[in-house]
Amino acid sequence: MHFRGILRILGLLICLFSITLLPPAAIALIYEDGGGVAFMLAFAVSIFIGFMVWYPNRSERSDLKARDGFLLTVLFWTVLGAVGVLPFLFTEEVPLSITDAAFESFSGLTTTGATILTGIEHLPHSVLYYRQQLQWLGGMGIIVLAVAILPMLGIGGMQLYRAEIPGPLKDAKMTPRIADTAKHLWYIYVALTVACAVAYKIAGMNWFDAVSHSFSTIAVGGFSTYDASMGYFGSSTINIICVVFLLLSSLNFAVHYAAITGRTLRSYFVDPEVRAFLLIQLALLFIVFATVLTHKIFADTGTAFNQALFQSVSISTTAGFATTDFSAWPLFLPILLIFASFIGGCASSTAGGLKVVRVVLLYRQGMRELHRLVHPAGVFSVKLGDRVLPPRIVEAVWGFFAAYALVFVVIMLGLLATGLDDITAFSATAACLNNLGPGLGEVAANYESIPDAAKWLLIIAMLFGRLEVFTILVLLTPTFWRS
Amino acid sequence: MHFRGILRILGLLICLFSITLLPPAAIALIYEDGGGVAFMLAFAVSIFIGFMVWYPNRSERSDLKARDGFLLTVLFWTVLGAVGVLPFLFTEEVPLSITDAAFESFSGLTTTGATILTGIEHLPHSVLYYRQQLQWLGGMGIIVLAVAILPMLGIGGMQLYRAEIPGPLKDAKMTPRIADTAKHLWYIYVALTVACAVAYKIAGMNWFDAVSHSFSTIAVGGFSTYDASMGYFGSSTINIICVVFLLLSSLNFAVHYAAITGRTLRSYFVDPEVRAFLLIQLALLFIVFATVLTHKIFADTGTAFNQALFQSVSISTTAGFATTDFSAWPLFLPILLIFASFIGGCASSTAGGLKVVRVVLLYRQGMRELHRLVHPAGVFSVKLGDRVLPPRIVEAVWGFFAAYALVFVVIMLGLLATGLDDITAFSATAACLNNLGPGLGEVAANYESIPDAAKWLLIIAMLFGRLEVFTILVLLTPTFWRS
Numbered sequence A, B: 001m002h003f004r005g006i007l008r009i010l011g012l013l014i015c016l017f018s019i020t021l022l023p024p025a026a027i028a029l030i031y032e033d034g035g036g037v038a039f040m041l042a043f044a045v046s047i048f049i050g051f052m053v054w055y056p057n058r059s060e061r062s063d064l065k066a067r068d069g070f071l072l073t074v075l076f077w078t079v080l081g082a083v084g085v086l087p088f089l090f091t092e093e094v095p096l097s098i099t100d101a102a103f104e105s106f107s108g109l110t111t112t113g114a115t116i117l118t119g120i121e122h123l124p125h126s127v128l129y130y131r132q133q134l135q136w137l138g139g140m141g142i143i144v145l146a147v148a149i150l151p152m153l154g155i156g157g158m159q160l161y162r163a164e165i166p167g168p169l170k171d172a173k174m175t176p177r178i179a180d181t182a183k184h185l186w187y188i189y190v191a192l193t194v195a196c197a198v199a200y201k202i203a204g205m206n207w208f209d210a211v212s213h214s215f216s217t218i219a220v221g222g223f224s225t226y227d228a229s230m231g232y233f234g235s236s237t238i239n240i241i242c243v244v245f246l247l248l249s250s251l252n253f254a255v256h257y258a259a260i261t262g263r264t265l266r267s268y269f270v271d272p273e274v275r276a277f278l279l280i281q282l283a284l285l286f287i288v289f290a291t292v293l294t295h296k297i298f299a300d301t302g303t304a305f306n307q308a309l310f311q312s313v314s315i316s317t318t319a320g321f322a323t324t325d326f327s328a329w330p331l332f333l334p335i336l337l338i339f340a341s342f343i344g345g346c347a348s349s350t351a352g353g354l355k356v357v358r359v360v361l362l363y364r365q366g367m368r369e370l371h372r373l374v375h376p377a378g379v380f381s382v383k384l385g386d387r388v389l390p391p392r393i394v395e396a397v398w399g400f401f402a403a404y405a406l407v408f409v410v411i412m413l414g415l416l417a418t419g420l421d422d423i424t425a426f427s428a429t430a431a432c433l434n435n436l437g438p439g440l441g442e443v444a445a446n447y448e449s450i451p452d453a454a455k456w457l458l459i460i461a462m463l464f465g466r467l468e469v470f471t472i473l474v475l476l477t478p479t480f481w482r483s
């Protein structure tokens, strides 16, 4: 393990992160909301920590290997999540316990979007902006993670995407080219954010809300500057804009890149994951719309369609924005959508869940088993598009699925042991593991009322989900630390 | 497909089954409970049906192939389940709708043990006996299924056990030797039943109850002749006897056979599945006992231990006997035990669930993924004991796990759509798919109050669970029917 090399990069990352505390300070200045000191203090503390971590290791130049990548990835999210707590602790207007501050920080950075805050609209603008920015930065982190790091580490079959990464990354070394790779996709990320913000503004939001919500939309995060979330605006146009950008952000960013560089929409239509994703979305929309109509939940069909579309996209892509109290819909619907959030968005997107491509592979493999039962002597391969997949990738996907299920069961049982009721425990675990956000029952609106132990368990769930389970599990094996 | 050959065997099986309606008729005579006419009528109708199915195909002698095996297996359980409805419909003392009668019949035959009856102790003795016998016959069916048919069909990795079957069954033909194979294990099954009945009698039951409960114990079925189930007797000795025989019945019957023919207990200790099973049971006992003590649910430690042991074994082996209203225990415990029922008992036992061996294989495969992540160039195999497993078996187990999860989700959503609440839908699906029996919420005691649509969905769940999912799924593919 190249501990010093890892610390050098980690120190730099903390310094970079501390710089992101300056925009909220500027917001505090503009809105004179009194939050400036807290953010300047947090900036000073975190840049000092970053410097102290970086300085003793500044001349370390050894190339990091794949194994270092696991440790660096986990440290990246846990350390930045911890540093992200500081502004909450320093802001006197928002008196949060350390647990609550940590919950909010990790929920932001992992783009989960679960919150322990109420009366959000009364928070200082600087804090509001900071929460949204946390999600946006988290989204940027996920893109590097999904596009550069997971394929290299081979987590849950993601070596599938090694060939698709622009640049020679196949040498299993953590080279500076990761930054190059990510840069191209970040351009797309930023462009989507700008387009989304402008669209929100045109549809009637003020600039502050437009930028804030574009941050949490493109990150598929789900934080809002209002308790009522998107429902505050009561605008079906804004709902449609949100849906469009959520769908775009849930697609594989490498496919966006291919479409842009090739100047053709063909990239989308030939991608088996994109097709499966859109098919799932259509099926969900159909079921939700039909059920909402049957139960006459809305007065007119137009509203019913708009709400059905919004909720099914928002929950199933793991965004978690709300326009209506969908937890009061016939229980079948919320639970259907929470099950759908286990599928989530495409790989290499900012959405959560198992990822569509993995579900496609599980389905293909299941069909292969059926064919094998009928024709025991036949030879059947698992294909994705035209590619025949090596057994190793398929096995990795199975392993991922089982590990995901195991983590789900353990965390849900843990929550029950803290005294939560079953619907709360089930939905909270799903909502945090899938980086979805809102749950049902006691956590339908926010997570304030649950015990501290439950909150920490859910922070772990968010990290397991965001880091695709195995990144953390690997660190718990003795093999990893040996030699 | 050899339809005529399948019908010939099916006809014979129906005739055989109709003969099992005579003992309840005899019971009716002994206890003068008025149920005799119903059973004689059911006997006449079913032997007539069996004859009509068998007679036109009686001279068909073609060897059945593996593919015929799928159809025959599914027909065996669905047709016998349907014929099993007759006595309930003909008994005037028990006025059941067709749905309720079907639920009770399939629940019995699949050894699920979920019931729609209340005031069970007031039913005629003939009906009481018949329900228990249905479970016992179901258990016999499972042994043929698990020991002879599933390995041959290769369902969910069960080709693993092909080598262990006594007799030359590897030629993928359905030969009469299946009966030979099964016969040896049926001797064990009958011996266990007799031993269990005698033990219950000595511990204080009357002969009727002793035999009745030994039937549902060895079948890991869970039907009782009292609403209060085993709790009626209020005897910790009876509880212990039940636990011992449930554990024995949850072990692989082929391992029992090896132990008996080899006259050594070594067979048990070297079997990796048996060891994992006992380890799981110990862990569950520890957690349940500790939690029950902490929450001071029972007045003295002895009772607490007895109840913790009984409930954890009864639920996790998928028996589903009750001694106390465990659904009123802290929610963590019932849900832990319901999750444990997904693991269930050993393969080739009468218990339900995924089966311990599959969970062991999933665990091994998960560990292999972790090792592969740390050492990408390493070659790791999945072992069971000393055997290195071919990838095909491991893949089949993964497929089984995913299909099981899919069926669970679809049926649970279906139940929610009929209007059930979440804890009822979750626990009822688990209880029927795992062939466990009692659930939580509305179905903690019995299934009477849920809608008919929900009952039919749960009958399907019982069949999916008992027939190991793929046997039914295969019949739904076009490939199966082609050529």
Ligand SMILES: [K+]
Pocket (backbone or CB within 6 Å): A111, A112, A113, A220, A221, A222, A318, A319, A320, A435, A436, A437
């Ligand atoms: K989210």
Ligand SMILES: [K+]
Pocket (backbone or CB within 6 Å): B111, B112, B113, B220, B221, B222, B318, B319, B320, B435, B436, B437
């Ligand atoms: K049972």
